[in-house]
Amino acid sequence: MARTKRGRTALAGYLFLLPNLLGFLAFTLIPVVVSLGLSFFEWDLFSPPKFVGFHNFSTLVHDHDFWRYAFNTVFLMLTIPVNILGSLFLAMVMNQKLRGIVVFRTMYFLPTIVMGVGTYLLWRWIYNPDYGLINAIITHWLPRWLNDGISRFGVEWPPQWLSSVTWAKPALMFMTFWTVVGGYNMILFLAALQGVSPELYEAADIDGANRWQKFWAITWPLVSPTTFFVFTMSLIGGLQGGFDQAYVMTHGGPAGATTTISYYIYNHAFAWNHMGYAAAMAWVLFTAVFAATMLNWRFGGRVVHY
Amino acid sequence: MLLPFLWMFSTSVKPAGEVFKSVDSPLKALVPGDVQWRNYGKVYGATQGMGGGFARWYLNSVLVAVVVTLGQLMTSACAAYAFSRLQFPGRDKLFLGYLGTMMIPGAVTMIPNFILMRKITDWLTVAAPFVNWDAPRVIYLFGHTYDVGRLVGLDSYFALIVPVMFSAYGTFMLRQFFMSIPRDLEEAATIDGCGLFRIFTTIILPLSKPALATLGIFTFLGNWQSFYWPLIMLTQDSMKTLPLGLLSFMGLYSTQWTLLMAGSMMMILPMIVVFVIGQKWFISGIQMGALKG
Numbered sequence: 001m002a003r004t005k006r007g008r009t010a011l012a013g014y015l016f017l018l019p020n021l022l023g024f025l026a027f028t029l030i031p032v033v034v035s036l037g038l039s040f041f042e043w044d045l046f047s048p049p050k051f052v053g054f055h056n057f058s059t060l061v062h063d064h065d066f067w068r069y070a071f072n073t074v075f076l077m078l079t080i081p082v083n084i085l086g087s088l089f090l091a092m093v094m095n096q097k098l099r100g101i102v103v104f105r106t107m108y109f110l111p112t113i114v115m116g117v118g119t120y121l122l123w124r125w126i127y128n129p130d131y132g133l134i135n136a137i138i139t140h141w142l143p144r145w146l147n148d149g150i151s152r153f154g155v156e157w158p159p160q161w162l163s164s165v166t167w168a169k170p171a172l173m174f175m176t177f178w179t180v181v182g183g184y185n186m187i188l189f190l191a192a193l194q195g196v197s198p199e200l201y202e203a204a205d206i207d208g209a210n211r212w213q214k215f216w217a218i219t220w221p222l223v224s225p226t227t228f229f230v231f232t233m234s235l236i237g238g239l240q241g242g243f244d245q246a247y248v249m250t251h252g253g254p255a256g257a258t259t260t261i262s263y264y265i266y267n268h269a270f271a272w273n274h275m276g277y278a279a280a281m282a283w284v285l286f287t288a289v290f291a292a293t294m295l296n297w298r299f300g301g302r303v304v305h306y
Numbered sequence: 307m308l309l310p311f312l313w314m315f316s317t318s319v320k321p322a323g324e325v326f327k328s329v330d331s332p333l334k335a336l337v338p339g340d341v342q343w344r345n346y347g348k349v350y351g352a353t354q355g356m357g358g359g360f361a362r363w364y365l366n367s368v369l370v371a372v373v374v375t376l377g378q379l380m381t382s383a384c385a386a387y388a389f390s391r392l393q394f395p396g397r398d399k400l401f402l403g404y405l406g407t408m409m410i411p412g413a414v415t416m417i418p419n420f421i422l423m424r425k426i427t428d429w430l431t432v433a434a435p436f437v438n439w440d441a442p443r444v445i446y447l448f449g450h451t452y453d454v455g456r457l458v459g460l461d462s463y464f465a466l467i468v469p470v471m472f473s474a475y476g477t478f479m480l481r482q483f484f485m486s487i488p489r490d491l492e493e494a495a496t497i498d499g500c501g502l503f504r505i506f507t508t509i510i511l512p513l514s515k516p517a518l519a520t521l522g523i524f525t526f527l528g529n530w531q532s533f534y535w536p537l538i539m540l541t542q543d544s545m546k547t548l549p550l551g552l553l554s555f556m557g558l559y560s561t562q563w564t565l566l567m568a569g570s571m572m573m574i575l576p577m578i579v580v581f582v583i584g585q586k587w588f589i590s591g592i593q594m595g596a597l598k599g
Contacts, residue, residue, distance in 0.1 A: 109581075279414075
């Protein structure tokens with residue numbers, strides 16, 4: 001009796017799982033294996049695929065563009081610590097029991113929600129060198145001596161932003177900061193802060209600790225699991241990022257200044273039909289993501305207080 | 307924080323020439339001298355020749371986002387029930403497999419999936435030559451003809467919907483939630499002779515409304531903005547979803563910033579509405595997904 005019941009439960013288990021499992025196999029698991037296989041071939045979708053062994057990978061090692069775009073990807077990720085600290089700061093401000101805080105929370109979250117082609121278009125317009133909002137602010141609101149001073153140093157000022165090799169990356173980074181600072185990370189920090197018992201701060205007050213000391217001794221260690229989590233997620237996201245904005249705002253330019261690895265993969269796969277080479281690159285990216293995550297767990301785990 | 311949105315809105319209602327006038331203060335650039343709601347109508351009119359334009363892109367986006375959301379909720383909830391409540395051989399290994407794939411970059415699976423959709427019509431033509439798999443279909447409604455794309459493959463609703471209907475993340479999140487539901491109710495129901503399916507539909511699902519709502523909102527909004535996959539699946543204007551439609555619009559009207567901003571406004575407004583309505587669930591959902599993981 002017990003045996004048949006267990007058998008029936010198992011059968012039901014498989015049946016409940018079936019639709020999802022089929023989709024998972026068809027569109028995730030099998031494609032992962034196929035793309036690994038594909039990375040050992042040369043294929044333009046039309047002529048028959050040609051087995052080339054490790055050729056794609058060795059080409060990749062000597063592909064200067066690839067390394068340049070890898071550098072761009074990492075460069076754009078330099079905002080991650082700034083974004084995270086910004087989110088933590090915002091969360092600490094929000095954590096005070098002020099009236100109307102929900103309104104602020106919604107407002108700060110808005111860019112994360114609507115991020116996409118619509119906001120990329122918006123930022124293209126904001127960064128328009130002649131009629132955009134940013135340069136209007138720079139020319140009219142910054143004091144003259146400052147503007148003159150900056151251009152005297154040989155810096156391009158006011159910047160041409162997205163069409164400038166120097167300023168395109170900072171422009172995208174600032175946009176990213178605006179997009180994510182009040183987003184998921186801030187909500188997670190807020191939850192973490194709400195879990196910190198107020199008695200700790202009261203005890204610190206009695207000991208005469210100032211704000212800065214309280215932050216380093218109480219807040220920072222107690223939110224460290226969250227910091228660790230959001231850092232890991234940002235790292236994973238950052239390594240694969242940059243495609244949408246490059247496609248909509250800059251086409252990877254000027255002169256490749258905003259091309260990231262994901263945009264380069266897109267070009268090889270879907271613009272130039274280099275399926276094998278693109279698959280090889282995608283697998284290298286996967287390896288990098290995996291390695292970054294593992295390193296992060298290995299070394300980051302030490303400074304986290306649970 | 308809101309300044310960019312303000313700028314977007316004010317540009318979207320300005321007369322076409324006004325955005326190119328120089329101003330002596332950014333504040334003046336932020337306030338439209340003359341409000342022209344007409345711009346929104348113009349966007350609609352200007353795109354109509356592009357396979358139906360904004361109206362059609364709206365319809366496509368709503369259709370795809372709604373079906374994908376419902377599909378993901380159903381498949382994820384069933385799988386999550388199996389993972390959290392039913393014992394079967396290999397269960398935990400499978401679940402680990404699901405978790406493991408969440409780290410795989412989209413580019414890895416995107417390439418074979420693209421090839422599948424690119425080639426599937428050829429393969430089906432060999433397997434079942436009595437159906438014309440390659441022909442784009444049309445339907446007749448109220449005296450008009452509407453393109454509805456191929457049955458499968460590139461430029462089909464199938465390609466936009468089916469491959470994204472299964473979510474490891476959704477399964478994971480719902481499983482975590484189902485684990486937190488006490489089992490007493492189910493045990494009582496079993497004694498009363500309830501089958502597993504009845505337990506699932508009458509106990510688990512109703513108790514999980516907040517989690518389902520959260521996942522639903524996440525999925526809907528994510529899909530509304532989805533860009534990469536539709537980009538490689540679509541060539542026909544009439545099959546495009548909003549982000550892609552907006553992009554082709556940008557290609558044709560690249561300097562008409564008033565119209566472009568009106569188009570962007572039209573794209574993000576529904577998201578703002580969905581977010582404001584669902585934001586309570588949204589916030590708790592983010593915390594649930596991360597903290598219990």
